[in-house]
Amino acid sequence: MAAALPLSATPLSDDFSDLNELAAFASPQVELCREYRFEAAHRLPKVPPGHRCARLHGHSYKLEICISGATDAESGWLLDFYDLDRAVQPIVDALDHQMLNDLEGLENPTCERLCGWIWRRLAPELAQLDSITVWETVDSRCTYRGPGRVRAAREAAHGR
Numbered sequence: 001m002a003a004a005l006p007l008s009a010t011p012l013s014d015d016f017s018d019l020n021e022l023a024a025f026a027s028p029q030v031e032l033c034r035e036y037r038f039e040a041a042h043r044l045p046k047v048p049p050g051h052r053c054a055r056l057h058g059h060s061y062k063l064e065i066c067i068s069g070a071t072d073a074e075s076g077w078l079l080d081f082y083d084l085d086r087a088v089q090p091i092v093d094a095l096d097h098q099m100l101n102d103l104e105g106l107e108n109p110t111c112e113r114l115c116g117w118i119w120r121r122l123a124p125e126l127a128q129l130d131s132i133t134v135w136e137t138v139d140s141r142c143t144y145r146g147p148g149r150v151r152a153a154r155e156a157a158h159g160r
């Protein structure tokens, strides 16, 4: 349980002694996310014989796009959600009610491959792109943070 603030607590706006701290609150680094949905069919051609995912079936996919960066000091936005829609919706439309295996680059349309496919199309349109998460079912999802982030995490883990 969160502790109650004392009634005499000084309001935050009167409590800045450090200009850098003030600037950080004016343009905070934020993560902005928006969800999209699409329906699609697929089959997985590389699973072992008899695997149920080899059979043609469909999913109600959920897609979450997250961008990150500094809030613009004037507008108070990182990005207008409508601008996010303008970049993402054409990709959602290309996937919706499709047989994913028929799309170029999605011959093996696993959740992981789908994340990469979407990333390659979205990254050039969206400089602040941070992560892509695809839910194949309500309890199964994959998150991809881009090739640079994976490499950076690996190098950090190996102390380079």
Ligand SMILES: [Zn+2]
Binding pocket: 042, 053, 057, 058, 059, 136
């Ligand atoms: Zn499936």
